[in-house]
Amino acid sequence: MSQPTDNTGSDNSAQTSPVLDLAVGAFFAIICAAGWSSVLSGKRLMASLDAGLDPGAAFLPILVLSLLSVGAALILIKGCFRFATGRTDGPSVERGDHPAAVVLLLSMIALCVGVAMIGFLPATFVFSAAWTAWLSWRRTGRAGRALLSGLILGVLLCAFLYVTFVSVLKVPIG
Amino acid sequence: MLNDFLSALGTTLMSPWGLLLAVIGTVLGVVLGAMPGVSSTMALAILLPISFSMDPHLAILFLLAVFVASVYGGSISAILINIPGTPGAIVTQLDGYPMARSGRAGEALTYALVSSTLGGLIGLLALVLVAPMLAAAAMEFRSPEFTAVAVFGLVLLAYASPGSTIRGMMVGGLGLLCGMVGFDSLTDIPRFTFDSPVLEGGIELVPLCVGLFGFAEVMKNLGGAGRPSTKSVMPAIGRLWPPMKELLGQWKTMLRGSFIGAAVGAIPAAGSAIAVAIAYAQEMRFSKRPNEFGKGVTEGVVAPESANSSSIGGTLIPMMTLGIPGDAITAVLMGSLLIHGLRPGPGLFANNPEFVSGVYSSFFLALILTLVIGLLLMRWVAWVTRIPSHILLVVIAVLCVVGSFAIRNTMSDVYVMLAFGLIGYLLNLFRLPAAPLAFGLILGPLLEENLRRSLILGRGSWDVFINSPIALTLLLMSLGAILLPLVAPWFVRLRDDLRRTYRR
DSSP: OOOOOTTOOOOOOSSOOHHHHHHHHHHHHHHHHHHHHHHHHOHHHHHGGGSTTSOOTTHHHHHHHHHHHHHHHHHHHHHHHHHHTTOOOSOOSOOOOHHHHHHHHHHHHHHHHHHHHHOHHHHHHHHHHHHHHHHHHHHHOOHHHHHHHHHHHHHHHHHHHIIIIIIISOOSOO | OHHHHHHHHHHHHHOHHHHHHHHHHHHHHHHHHHSTTOOHHHHHHHHGGGGTTSOHHHHHHHHHHHHHHHHHHHHHHHHHHSOOSSGGGTTHHHHHHHHIIIIIHHHHHHHHHHHHHHHHHHHHHHHHHHHHHHHHHHTTOOHHHHHHHHHHHHHHHHHHSSSOHHHHHHHHHHHHHHHHOEEOTTTOOEESOTTOHHHHTOOOHHHHHIIIIIIHHHHHHHHHHTSOOOOOOOOOOOOSOOOHHHHHTTHHHHHHHHHHHHHHHTSTTTHHHHHHHHHHHHHHHHOSOGGGTTSOOTHHHHHHHHHHHHHHHHHHHHHHHHSOOSSHHHHHHHHHHHHTTOOOSHHHHHHOHHHHHHHHHHHHHHHHHHHHHHHHHHHHHGGGGGSOHHHHHHHHHHHHHHHHHHHHTOHHHHHHHHHHHHHHHHHHHTTOOSHHHHHHHHHHHHHHHHHHHHHHHTTTOTHHHHHOHHHHHHHHHHHHHHHHHHHHHHHHHHHHHHHHHHHO
16 A cells, blocks of 8 residues: 555645646536536526625635636646647656556445445445455455455455444444 | 543543543554554544444544544554554654664654653643633634634645645635535525535535545555555564663653644644654754664654654644644544534634533543553554555445445435545545645635625625734735745745846
């Protein structure tokens, strides 16, 4: 595992690569587009702007979205300018094993669907056993041992969840 | 104050359930903190749901025990295998690991534990002395002052995050938008709900934190966990206790580190990582043998560990008195208080003084238990660092799901957690800090409510912020913090030009 970061981002040097600028700009632009579409389509929300002394429920959303939009536009312009002038130095998008992350996310969604279909503990057993077996197999290359470790972890984890959350904390996952 | 503290401590000590919870929290904190890659924030986020069904006093006791113990736990893997368990232990490894390699692993762990305990006690003292005064001063605050405090807090929190300040503020802005999701508290108009029933109730802080600090880290580390591992060589623990004279001889280093930690920790978002770096650098300056730092000097472990632990008390000061989380860990801790219907801020001191005393006594008990359990488990907990990371990640992923579900027993919180896990992963991908997102969610409602109330009171005029000296000062400081990164390069260039001119 990598060193803990508390997810506070990486240290950036003064200049970032245009690829990173364009990615960050696009990220905020997409969020702003979704935000503006929600605000502008809300008739009651927009009407609240003319509600007397109260600046209205739309006031802060519009203020924040405006600032974010300006920021996103400036980052996009900076990225385009640096890209056009061939200045590609500086840290770029963080590297990582993205396919594994995407598969994990999809399997978590499948776990949520599975919870509704077969119940919390059976779905958790399938999820944890499958992931542990696959990761163990990738680490050691021994299929039998990986399968066994997956089954053992699945059983132990479900037993822990049952004792802690169902028996002690009375969370309805049983 | 002392009577309240002793009374709260006595109540906890007389309660077998409370003591048991504190012991369990301490053991879990040490173990999780010692696991490479599990930060204090992650430890707290995945254990938070366990506290939901508890009485608020017991919940804060359990969580503080986890928090305090995980801070010490982080130093175990830093000393033994050169991988810090928590961000605050990054500096400890510089001298801790060389000490361990030279056969003094046990001594290094004991130095870390003792200095951590003393640092924590000084941090607690700072909290007990400063917090009531700051809370009393904050009782005089009205809407314009609270608006300015929220703006100042947000700017400072983004400013202290690594990377670009402006980008940190933009992530904070995204957090503000997340805080506005759901029905507006004054007019009941829906905002950013996209006609989804999941979003109508707003975004809860806990699933956001579990997603950002728990699930996003699992997504980030999963690929690496599947690769064949090279087992790190763990040195033998050896003798635990250094000669008493040498241990007591470190008192000046412990005090210096502790004061730096408490002071830096009290600055919103400065956090333990900055405190330990400053403490280490200062100790090097004071040392008669600075060249030996990094090769296994005792002061190189004692100074950062005392600063690391004392910063806990510091970070609790702005959280308890103003409702501004000192760092990501206190943001998660705030989530727990909010779940229990307790809003940190000056009102907490006025309306729930017994709870505040309970926090002090829980903090004290957590420190003492960490010392005792740390010493008892020292030889055994080292084996925790050998748990395969892929098993750890699968367990954490499942706990993220169960923990989010346990908040309101609904799957919608699990989907919110997954969404923020994805956002946290993307933020890491784009080298953006994730913590301002949580800060924005916490400070957003405080900012909006007070901003609108101020404008109503000022009959639509913004003069209310100019007429209040406190609000004006805080807003000007916020403006300065925003402008500083923009104008600083210009000043540096001007200075260099002037130097070149005068050299000619």
